[in-house]
Every structure is written in structure tokens, then in C-alpha cells.
Amino acid sequence: MKIAYSHLSQYIEENPTIEQISDSLFQLGHEHEINSDIFDMEFTPNRGDCLSLNGLLRDLAVFYTVDFNQEIYTEKLNELQLDFKNLSESTCPKISFLKLEIENIPETYKGSLDNYFKDLSLNKNNLFTDVSNYLSYETGQPTHCYDASTMRGKLLLHEIDKNEEFDTLLDKKITLSGKNSVFSLNDNIINLAGIVGGKSTSCSTNTKTVIVECAFFQPEAIIGKSVKYDIQSEASHKFERGVDPDCHDRVLRRFIKLVSEHANIKDMSIISYKSKDNPITQMPVNVGKINQIIGINISEKEYLSYLLKLGFIVEEGLIEVPSFRSDVKTQNDLAEEVARVIGYDNIATLEISIPKKEKTNHKAIENKLRFFLLDHGFYEVINSPFVSLSSEEAIKVDNPLDSNREFLRTNITNSLVDNLLFNERRQKDSIKLFEISDVYLSSNGINKKRKLSVVASGRVGLNYEDFSKKINKKYLTALFQEILPKEVFDFEILSRDLLDTKIKNEIVTLEVDIDRFSTNILSFKEISKSPESFAQYSPISDLPSSFKDISYSIKDYSKTQELQDLLLNYQSDIIKNVYIFDYFKNEKQEEIKIGFRFIFQSKKVTLNSAEIELIYNDIVTKSLNISGISIPGI
């Protein structure tokens, strides 16, 4: 909600700067941004009372001398004769109507009304709608204006539960569905209660007689409707958060006053309907409780002074909550009021000491499994549970974000296979992944299973010992036998026939319930550790990578380390990784053969062969400068 600084400051005696008001609002919990002397406010959903100029002033009154008693029409008003029946009193326990006829339609606005449109750069509609919009801004109470010439007949507020077309005043037709409270005139819907009015009865620039509806709608009846019908409605935003049920007379009298400042009023009358009184919330004055909740020590006098400034009434040891503060119901709510006024950052800390518990080994088996897999080069992944594939046991999401992913996964492996293909497309040739997650199945109710899934393919490792070995069932079986020699796990080979890939490496998978693992695993001594610090992420490249291998023959063994130091530490922006993929010491020939693989990838551009050759040639030249080293073929 946008509120102009000048509109606030005109009612504040101390004339604070915009920065001072900003600080005060922040302390009170009202987040905002400031653009060109306009506060763009974001209120928490419990503070519907602040969604207006006066609402914000009521809160600021705790810090400043504030007087915002805007002028109202004070004379006695005739009773409006209206053929109206409220059949939806549970939704709308209070409603008032004002009928107003004017002689002339003003061409320009003045005073507060004029400032509102100018300062907030708003478009005008017609006098009555403009006054209604301004009043919502000033008081927080939405009102709706009907052109009285269109309102002949029986007016009904009632609940419908059927599909029906409704032509809104926003030039948008909507189809009402489910339960809705509506105003009907002679059985035709003219207003979706609390959300948006209808086109057929809306005011125009020619309207001279208006019927103004001022109602209190229960938030429960309004909530979600504007989203459901995709309507931007300030009224529904306010009703959803709660408006002051006791403000109708004052708001409508203010309506009259504003109109009278712009046109001659010929006739006016008012009528109010009330099915029940607004319940009054009262609580005993208990400063000890407030001090205990916050952890401070203020006097009762100081405590009550805060509440009085915020509009609370204190009488005979009781605190009465004002009608506009429907969010305050308990001593904790009152404590929050005090804490806001003091300022959360001004409340001193009190040492907390929670009794220490005996340390339990939470998820010991699965944590041991994680580090065992890390030791063997597996990477832990986390996948979304939303999938397209259905099975008889899959749980369906009623309202998926994506209609192609409307089920919860019944296995983890499919997600990991997607991850594997994703990485293969990025030229990865050694991929080992695992995920531990809950999986939910629908069979005789909801069944939760905690599972481990392992998917691996390609080279066993990127080092000279594992480079030429391929991941297969035998490799993984041996791996798991290392920690659980007596247990049998059913590794599977996944066919690539249905996968979108030309790579032929075997994909080995395993999906198993965590409770299949016995405590024997706890004796495994892992090498991997949880990182002690949090690595700074370096953005990765999605550009294609390529590799080049260089194989050396070393006759002078003493130069082996020098060659490794040179190549493994070679600096280039386009070398992503380098490792030794081959090593062989031929005792008879007195020769070491060593192969290095260089992975090239840029973070900025797709590399061409000339750019790679340039670096490759430099590596070759520098390495051949080491005596006793040769590259067969060069």
C-alpha cells in the first residue's frame, strides 16, 4: 500500500522528517520502501487496521503527537427507505447504506481528495467512486457505490452455490463457482460481496444519485476469492485482513462531508443493519505478566501509557481492546505491543541455559552409509519428489504446480537416472550418485519408506588405477561387501534402450530400504569428513568441454616429479581439470610411461580448436624442456 509522507506529516505536530517516520515505522514492524516521498508499505497479515492513513497514524501516535480527526457531517440524517434483506448475516453481521443526491458534478477536486490523486499519481473515475477510493485510503474501510438510478427493486445479500456468470465493473466477466456471497437486485447478481461490484449498477461521470454500501464482511468469507477469480481488489485485501466493524457511521458521515466540499447535496438518508454486536475483548492489567513475557522490568504506569497511546482503553483494572484491533486477544499480544514500542533491538538479552541432553546417535546408520559412499567417490544429490510417472501406489497431488508433475515419486532411482543423463550430456564419464530420502506410497493409507538409491556409470575413477575400469555390478557388489560382507544387495543393470542417450556404459542401480542395513555398518571407518568450512562457490560453465591426452616417456626417473608439478599445476583459464590417467613403470625398458588428461572448458565462450591447440602446444613445449622426457610421436 502506498501512503504519501505529506499525508502523514500534516497530522503530526512534531513535523518529523521522512527518515524519522521511516525509522518509527520500522521499529513498529511496518516494512516499507520509500520512493519519491511515498511510503510503499508491506504490512503483516494480522495488521489489517494499518491499511490506511489513519491506521498508520494510530500506530505512530505512540511516538508523536497525532491529531487526525478529519471533519465529518454531524447533523441528523433521515432514514433511508430501502428494500433490502440480509440473508447472509453470518458473513456480514453489519451493513449500512447511504443514499446521496447532488445537484452538480464538480470538474475539479480540492483538499485531501485532490492531494490523494495528485500525490499518488492516481487516475480518477467519477466523484462518488473517487470519494469511496479516497475514504478507503484514509479510513481503511472499503465502500461500494451503486448508481441509484439502476437500483430499483429488491436488494438481497445472500449466499449462492452454483455456477453463474458475473459482469464486473472492471470490464471483466467471471464465472462464479462454489459458495459465494453476492448482492442481487431483482434476482440478478450486481456485486460479488467484498470483492468487486458489477458493471450494471456502477457509477459513471453522469451519476448524480448514489447508494453507498458500507459493510463488515468476515475475513473467512472473503479470503482467497480475489485469487480464485483473478481480480485485483483492494477491498478484498482489506476485508481479508479485518476491518473495523464499528466505523460505518463515521465513514459514511465523512463520505457526506467530502462530497459536500465538491457539490451541493440535494438529499441524503442512511440506514444500518446489525445482526450482532462486535464482541469486546477485555483483559486484566498485569504488568508482571508483560515483564515476564518480554524479560524486562517496566512500571505499570509506563506500560499503560503505551497502550493508551495506541488507542486501548484502560478502566478499573481492565484493558479494553479497540474495535479496530481484532488481532489483540491475549496477554502475549499486549506484550508484543509493548515490545514494539520499546523496540525489539532495545530489549536487553537474558542469558539462556538449556539443560544439556545425553547425546543420541540420530540416523547413525544412514550417516555412516553417506560417508562410506563419499569415500568411494559418490556424490549426494537431492531431487524434487514431483514426477509425471504414475503407479498404482503413487500419491496424487490435488493442486500440482505443473500438471506434468502431479504425482509424488514412488522411487528415487528414476530421479537419479535423470541426474546421470544430465551429467553425461555435460561430458562426464565417471558418474556416481546417491540419495537418501523418504518415499511415500499409497497402499492401505500412506506408507512412508526411507530409502537409499545408488546410480553409477562410466569409469570407476579418474586416476591411473581406475581410469580403464568400468563401473559394473561386480564393482558395486564388491564395494558393498566391504562394509557388509554377509548381506546381499540386488544391483540392477538399467537398459539404455528407452533413454535419450548414445552412451553405452552400463548403468548400475540399487534402491533399498534404509532399515535393510544392519548396525554392522557402524564399524566402518570412513576417511571422508564433513567439511569444516563452507566453500565459496565459483559459478560453473554450461558450455561444452573437450579433452586432450598427452602421454610421456620418461627415461630419467628423477624428472617424473618435475613433470607432474608442471602439468598438474599448469595455470590456464580454459583448463578445468587435469589428472594422470595412465602410469606404467617398465623395469626391463627402464622407462616410465605416464599419461595426463587435460579437460578444457571456458566459462565465457565455446572453445574452438585453435584456442585449445595454443595451450596444448605451450604445455608440450614447456614439458619437453625437461631433459630425459619425450612424447612418443612428437
Add this chain to the structure above:
Amino acid sequence: MPEHMDISPPELIKDRGSLHPINHMKDSIMDLLISFGFEIVDGPEIETEEFNFDMLNIKKSHPARQMHDTFYVENKLNLLRTHTSPVQIRGMLEKKPPLAFISGGKVYRKDDDATHLPMFHQVEGIYVDENVSFAQLKDLIYKIIYSLFGEDVELRFRPSYFPFTEPSAEVDILSKEGKWLEILGCGLVNPIVLENCNIDSNKYSGLAFGLGIERIAMLKHGVTDIREFYKSNLDFLSQFK
């Protein structure tokens, strides 16, 4: 050629995998909280409206309960938990005060952009005892944030609103670029919630807090797009060893 026999093969570099950075962050925070005296409780990701909303004083009219915010399953019979708070409700129903629980795990909301995902992770904590105050909550939050970001970090408390805490606060830290960043939500447990769990709110009070793991992981690791965490890209994951 001298000393042929003395040469040893190159160091055999076996690639170790890495924990997922979100799980690592979650575990780190849980370990920290355990060191403060909290114990871990677990709960299901598929919850009832009763535990996810009603018991936490989130009324039927609250926007979070709408279909556009919460994933419902099985014809609205159940839902995917929108926070880990229902786990604490289950814990409070099982045990009597004094109690100090933490719960961590996946939660779900209908969001999807560069800073929000439909699935994300939370760690929440609750401490219920006699005379637990807001000033003590502040002390705990300072300890948590100093442990995570160092004692030089500047932080502030802002009044906020959660139906299950009263008073409620959000806590921001000041980034190196001078921008305030929201880190966690906290407050004193609403007495209504305590009563819902059969805990005498006249005798006991409690504090509660919740942290979004992705948010903190993004700050600590310098990741700017939350979606990177869930692409399972080995180039990304291998940076977090």
C-alpha cells in the same frame, strides 16, 4: 641412469564425493543446536491439516491454507507439510516440559522462481520451560547467528507475525554490501499452541525459531540462484568437499 629403483608412483588421487551442500548446512545447524541442548525429533512430510495448521493456530481463513499456497494430496485429505513445525507439535504432545526439540527436513510450498522453490529445507527449534522470555530468545538467536556468521556480524530484530508465536520477530543480518538480509523467524510460542498441546500456558512458556536452510547456504557459499542446488550437476556438487 642413477637410482631407477627409488622412484615411487605418482600420488593416487581417489576422487571423494561430497555431501549435498543443503544437507551439510542442515547437519551443521542441527549439530550446533544439539550443542545448545536441543534434541532431534522427526516427523512425516505428508501431514494432516490438523497438525500443519489447526494445532499451530493457523486459522481456516489464513492465506497459507489456500490451494495456491499449499500442496494438498488425496482429495485434500492430507497435505505436504509447509513447515517443520508440526513435528514440534507431535513432540509436545508426546513429552512434558521442560523440553527442547529441533526438527529439520523438506517442506513444500507452491512457489517456483530464482529465490523460491516448491521444495526447500527448514530447521526449527522449540524450547518450553517455566519463565521463558523474549529476552532469552534474543540471547539464543544471537548465539546461533554468531556461530553461523561470526561475532562481527550486525543483526537486527524486526516485529513480524506468525500465528504460532506471539510476540514474533524476523531477524536480519547486514551483508558486506550493506544490505539487510532476512535470516530467520522466531518468537515466543503462542499460549494457544501450548494449550493445544495440553501444556499449561500459565505455568510454561516457550520460544521457537525457524531457519530456511537454502537461504543460509546461499549466503555462506555465495550461490545466487537457489535452483543450482537441485540440478545435481557434478561441477556444482564437487565444489562443496
